[in-house]
Amino acid sequence: MSLESTVRFHFPKSQSFSGTAPNTSPDTLTGTDYIAGMGMTMARAPMGYSAFMGKVGVSENDARRAVSLLTEYALQTCDKVAALRKLESDIKPAVMQTLATYAYMDYCQSAASVKPCECCKATGFIDADVFTMKSRFGTQRPGVVTEIKRLDEPLPENTSYQVRDVERILCPECKGKCVVSSACRDCKGRGRAVMKAESEKQGVPVMGDCKRCGGRGYERIPAVEAFRAICEITQSISLATWDRSGKPFYDQLIGKLEIEETWANAALIKVTA
Ligand SMILES: [Zn+2]
């Protein structure tokens, strides 16, 4: 049994959509087997187990546990990076917790995740310029169309003019939902896209890893957001230092979660085989 397949134990409704017939699937375990298997996995690969369970939304406690285990790991390993080693001992844990939190958020990103809409700053509405055509008729039909910027100017007769108003309208990006999908815009979350140059050369559509998202299918949380968050705690790390040694350390924390998930998966498959 893989970690992925445990999700249906927690969200039984999804079982009816899985397409596997009840009780005939080789994955079927008794409740006791299941609990024992999960317990052993939790003990053998605690970070990967809780990271996965938090990611798929089984438990908030697991998400918190994953972040705290990753914070511990970060504290144990950060001294290899000079800029982090030099941090004052009273702020180091806070910096590591922030990095671990952002790393965990990035790890949880998927094509199904949502992020706050930047267009409307997650309010669902934006201010838009609305132009209305107004006319000032004399005895004749209007002939001139001009935009009047200053409405206190005396208006000539027989003139059509535009009045600019600012109106609050539904945000066109998120349609008022305040959040937008994290799925990559180029490949719509598939991770594969038509390679333009190669397709033109060969005369047939050639698929390859999407360039925009590097084949992940979704946008990552920009690492600079993690940097901005640690700047709230300390000013001692410059952007140049972050780029040179902070960001590689942060990327390694994200990688650590992925490795730990793979370990937890392998452990679960082994104990339930
Ligand atoms: Zn919006």
Ligand SMILES: [Zn+2]
């Ligand atoms: Zn893409």
